[in-house]
Each structure stands twice: as structure tokens, then as C-alpha cells.
Amino acid sequence: MRPDVLPVMLVFLPFLAGLLQFIAGRPAPRLGNVLVGVNLLLVLALIPGVADEGAIVANLGGWSEPLAIHLLADGLALLMLLLTALLAVAVSLYAMAAWRDQHHDALRFWTLWPLLLGSLNALFLSRDLFNIYVTLELVTLAAIPLVLLAGPGKTVDAALRYLLFALLGSLIYLAGVALLYAQAGTLDLALLADALPDSTLAGSLGASLIIVGILIKAAILPFHVWLPAAHGGAPAAVSAILSALVVKAAAYLLLRLWSGPLDPLVTPAAGQLLGALGALAILFGSWQAFRQERLKLVVAYSTVAQLGYMLLFFPMAVTAAWQGAVYHGLAHGLAKGALFLAAGNILLYLGHDRLREMRGIDRPLAVSLLAFGLAGVSIMGLPPSGGFTAKWLLLTASVETGQWWWTITLLLGGLLAAAYVFRVLRLAFLQPPENVPDRPGMVPPPLMAWSATVLAVLAIVLGVVSAPLLELLGSPVGGSE
């Protein structure tokens, strides 16, 4: 089989599955689970080709270079695809158990989820500015209905706010694309850097609009206001997808565009500014996470904070920072998936997620709490987890470039993360008061508990297998080294 069929399949098989599910009108969770399995196999099959040749390119339609849309699977895209595929398997198993008895919601989930999976794959593989706009919209419009699965009455405010910000963000992005097309005459990411004329106002303004649009989508401070309610209010499986993948996809685009087509347009000052936003997000998000009274909001604010680390690449722009930022994306994705699934289990058992009333759940929910704890290790950045590797790489970069202020940010962020993770765990392991409150919820079935734990274990394992993954990633295309 030709290798360039693989990326195409990664987009189209999920779409096909979603469309067929829509037409069938009856939930088919097995089909969904087969799909995510095939999706994982396809991603694994991509690895040798990318490792050998550096990148696999698929031309859609067979037209010549400046006109056709291409799919590009390079090291960066491949790692994000791999993260998506692993999470997809865990989330699908979890969802199969979670929506077993709800016909309506199950149908909607199994229609939207394959479509979202295909959209995410499409976004990671895209090599075209306008195509990225369409995939961003696809991802958003698949994600928001999924939020509504928690019950439209409860989540409609969060969904509406999410939609407003997402729409504005993508139109600002599109305005930037228009300006860049006017200057370069092409939308192909591979051709843009060369085609852009040097230092025109239109070029710089276009690049800025693109970056601001993506920042809104990625919920980077000060554009984070839509995130906590949406991610905290969605059903657990959906929260895991949103926090681990959907916002990450926007952050990924920033890395991809900055180090490639926008490279001639960006300045060190802009890099420092993005870094500062990232640092603020880390400190503010962690502090807010520490102050929340509801478990899912703790985890949601933790996402606001953790996304900030990925922005620390921009001020430093060396290979270690590049690797650290991407690796942080992977580690956070796995860990956050585990945290949200575990939080979902706690919510299922207690019927609520108020932290103060969580005492004494350690025995019935031992496996889920194990997942929460292990994932917390990676979020805090303790060895030997993936989060530790990522932070270590970022620390190395900050020493290498002499930008010591990021070292302080990293250390403070780790401390604050430890504070909010331990706060949750302490409350969970406290002995229950004398009069044990009546707990109507059910103990989550093993599938739901273990899918969270597997993700958490993967987040730890990520710290051990970093060498081959980082080799696959390589260095930033336009970076200084």
C-alpha cells in the first residue's frame, strides 16, 4: 500500500463512520470502537514512513503545487495523531459504558464523536491555511453539541459562550488568512514562507490576526473565559476530549504556523509577549484551580494553566523548548484525559462533585483515585512522568537561552499544581464523618475506572520512552537550531 493513503484514511474513515451512524439512526457503539481501533492502527502504520522519510505528503485531487490541498504527516503531526488515537480508544471504551442505557444520547455521541475524531485528524494533517480554517470550524461545531449532551438546560449558557468566542476567533483567523493570501498568492503552508514579501504591514497584520484568532480558540489568557464552564459542564468523556485534544489542537496550530510559514514575520518581541501570556495563564489558572469548590472546575482551570506551558516555546525558540512544548502537549493530553474520566467516575458515584463532601470515597473508588493520583504526578511534573520530561526540557531551554524568568515560572507552576492536586486527594482520603451521607450513585463499572487508569499510566510511561518520540519530532522547521 502506498504510504500517502494512510493520512487520507485517517480523515475519511472516521467521517464515513459518523455519516453512516447518522443515517442509521440507531447507536452502534461497537462500530465506534472498531473505528478508534482502526484509527490507532493507521497511526501506528504511519510511524515507520515518517521515521524514514521525515514526512509523508498526500496530494488531494492530484493538482499541481500552488493550487491543490495537501495533507502533511510529519513528526509533529504524527505525535498529535498518536495522542488523539490513544485517547480516542480510552474515551470510546469509557463512553460505551457511560451511555449504555441512554439511547438518544448514545446515538448523538456516536455520531458526533467519529466526526470530531476525523476533524481533529484533518486539522493535525492540514497543510493549507484556509483548510485549517474549515477544520477549526469543524472541530468547534462537533465539540459544542457534545457539551450539550450533559443536558441542554444545564449547559446551554456555556455552549453559547463557547460558540460566540469560537466563531469570533475563527473569523479573526480568516481575516489574517485573507491578508496573507493577498500578499503571497498561495495558501499552502510549505510555499507561504518563501512567497511572502519581506516586512510589509499587511504581512505582519495578517500574522497577528492569525495568532490572535488561534489564541481565542486555544483559550489562552485573557481569552480563557469560555473554557471552565464548557469543560466543567460537559459529560466526563466529552470534557476529556475537549481539554486534552480540542484546545490542544489550537495550541498545536500556533506551534506549526509559528515555526513554518509565519517564521519570516514573527519577531522576538512577539515571542516574549506570547511567553508572558503563557506564564500568566500558568499562574492564574493554577491559582483559580486551587480555589475552586467543584472537582471538574479544578480540572478545567488546570487546563487553562497547563496550556500556558506550550506557549513557553515562543520566547525561547530553541530545540529543547520546541521538544518541551510538544512533549508537554502530549503529557498533558494523557494526564488530563485521565483526570476528567476519573472525575466523571467520582461524580457518578457521589451524584455531585463538590469537594467538601468528597470524604471517604477512597474505598469504593480506589481505581479511579489511583488514576487521579498518577495523572496528578504528571500534571505536577514529578519524575518519572511525561510531565517531568517536558518541564525538564523547558528548564534546559531557559538555562540555555539565559532567560531565567521562565525557570521561576516553571517552578511556581509546579508548586501550585501540587497544591491543587493534593487538595483534592487529601479530601478524598479523609475519613468520612460519623454519619455517612447517603450516596445514591453507583460504583462505576470496571471499564470506566480502568480506562482512566490506563491513560494515567500512559502519562507516566511517557516519561520513560521520550528518546524515540523526541527523535520522531525533530527540531522546529524555522527554529534557530
Place this chain on the structure above:
Amino acid sequence: MTGIEPLAVAAAGLMGIGLYGFCLCRHAVRRLLSINLFGNGVFLALILIARRLPDGPDPVPHAMVLTGIVIAVSATAFGLALVRRQARTRGDDET
């Protein structure tokens, strides 16, 4: 440069006014309107950009506008459904 193109000013102005409305309006329908104003500005700009080709308008930005219109309208329609649902939920709460 051959003087000021009035419609380019309009495109830029639509985007500015749209952003202004988004920042200051509170009601969701008004925010949706503002977003669409911004989008209309972007579309107008793309059509202006399409005229820079020597023979005939450039079809690539034109295709981008068509795609953009359909996406904007479907997302706005979804937004309006959310607004109706929100109003209904609030109405139920009050009675």
C-alpha cells in the same frame, strides 16, 4: 497606489465595527450580529483581493467566500437555536 478604494475602507470598517459590537454588546443575538458584521467585512476584503488578477477575478478567494458564508450561516443558526433554548430555560425557571 491609485488613491483610496472606498470599499476597502468599508471592509476594514465593518471588521472594526463588528469587533466593537462584540466587545460591548451583552445580548447573545447582538453578539452574533456583530460577529457576522465582522465576517461580512472579511468576505468583502476577500472579494477585493480577488480582483488583483489581470484576467478575470481570482476564483480561489471567491470559493473561500462561498465556503465562509455557508459556515458562518450554519454556525449562526446553531447559535440562534441556543439563544431560543436559553430563553425557554429562563422562562421555565421564572414560572
Place this chain on the structure above:
Amino acid sequence: MTALDSLLALLLLLLAARCVSARSLLQAIVAFIVLGLLLALSWVRLEAPDLALAEAAIGAGLLGVLLLGTWRSLPLGHGNERIPLPWQGLRPALITTGCTVLAVLLTVALHQHPEQAAMSGLAALDQLDAAGVDQPVTAVLLNFRAYDTLLEMGVLLMALIGTLMLDSPLPRDTELPARTMLPATLAQLFLPLILLIGLYLVWAGAYSPGGAFQGGAVLAGAGVLLILTGFGEGDGRDGWVLRALLAGGALVFTLAGLLLIPVTGAFMAYPQGLVTPIMVLIEFSLALSIALSLLLLYTGTPGLRRRGER
């Protein structure tokens, strides 16, 4: 001619300002609709008649009907607000400054012309002969960049799924003047004509301005007319045929792309000789999906039925 352009530009800006600043939500919506029509007019002047058609039909027409319908479903006075003027406080002043700076920068940027003409556009016009259609925009949408259009159909479908999840159809007030304004005879007179125009637009997209989007929008408009005049209405149930038609646009694209890989050796490439028939098939299934999706986005229900049918 610049005088007319200047007038159009001025009117567009005034309407936009009105849309943002009007106290009554209804007035804001009306300003928005008029702005959409004027915008379409300006696009005709900018050599983009097919886009003008789409903007008038979808951007101003269908969206306008939806906005008005939503306004009617809100409690009276809901959404009426007076936004602060630029000098009433620090925040409005800052935002005004920021937006003005942005608009000025954008104006300057839109006046910067690069030395070379856009190479993608040139390539598109260059290879038009191989695309199977004569109309450049249709060629880009359905062939050169068909992948974008396929994904766009996905967006439309998911917006529809999301809307249906909310279960909040547009209010159908039975004794409202909306129907007296459009007497049934009028609809009967115009419907065949509208259907014909819609189908013609889809067909004509291959050769002259028009295409699946405009045709689909006009067909959806015919459906809206049917509902407004009381011939049809939204239904709470759907059937798999309807769902298949809704997904059909995206499905035909996907299948044509996947199944032809062994034949052409490339993805989403159509074999020589079969290009035109495949394009026509795609165009009609797209138009049908678009028309039905837009119509259901309007009614907010999963299905449709004739009035009075159970």
C-alpha cells in the same frame, strides 16, 4: 463609478453602526438584513455576481428570516440594550481606540499590492480545462479544493445535529399576520418558478454564475415559503431517507473520493472522461443536502411534513 462605490461604502458603514448601536434588537436585525442586501449589490459591482447571489439568498435572506423568527420567540423587550458610547467610560474608550486602530491598519493593509499576481489563482484559471466545468469558482469548489467543500458539508451537518439537540423549533404562532402577508395563492403562483430557478442555478453552476450553494439556498427559500404559507411544517420525527439526503452531499464526496483511488491512483481525483458526470452528480447531491439542511435549520425540527398530516 467611484462615486457610487463611495456611496455604497458609506451606506454600509452607517448600517453597520446602526446595527451595533440601535437600542431595539428588531431595528438592529433589520439594519443587518439591509446591510446584507447592499453588500450583495456591491459584490455585483466587484465582478462577483454568484457570490452576491449567495449573500442575498443565504447571508441576508435565510439568516434574516431566522433572526426575525428568533426575535419573535424572545420575550418582549429582550435584547434591547443601549451600548455605551465611546466617551462614556474608560472601557468603551479603550475598545473604540483599539477597533479604530485595527480598522485603519486593515485599510492600509488592503491597499498594499504585492508585485506578483496570486499564483494559486493563476494556476486555477490555467487548469480550468481539466476541471470538467467552465465556471472557475465551481471548479475550485468541487474539484481543485473539493476537500474544503466536503469538510464544509460536515460543518453544516453538525450545526444541524447541534440545533436538533436543543429541541427549540421556531415558534409557529398560528394566528399571526406572517401568513396573511403571503397568501397561499401567491405561493402557488411563485413556487414552481422558484423551484425552477433553484434547479437551474444548480445546473448552471457548471457554465455560468450559480452553483450548488446558490441553488440549494433558493430551494431552501422555496421550502421556507411553503412553511410560511401553511403548506408544510416541521415534524418531530425523521426518517432514514431524509437523513440519507442530509448526509448525502458529504457522503457522495467521500465515496467518490475513496472508491476512485484504485482507478485514478490519487485521492479525490476524478478519471478523465467521467469528470463532468461526476461533477454534476456531486453538484446535485450537494444542492439537495444544502437545501434540506438550511430548511431544517430554519424549522429547528428533525423532519418535515405537509400541514395537517400526522
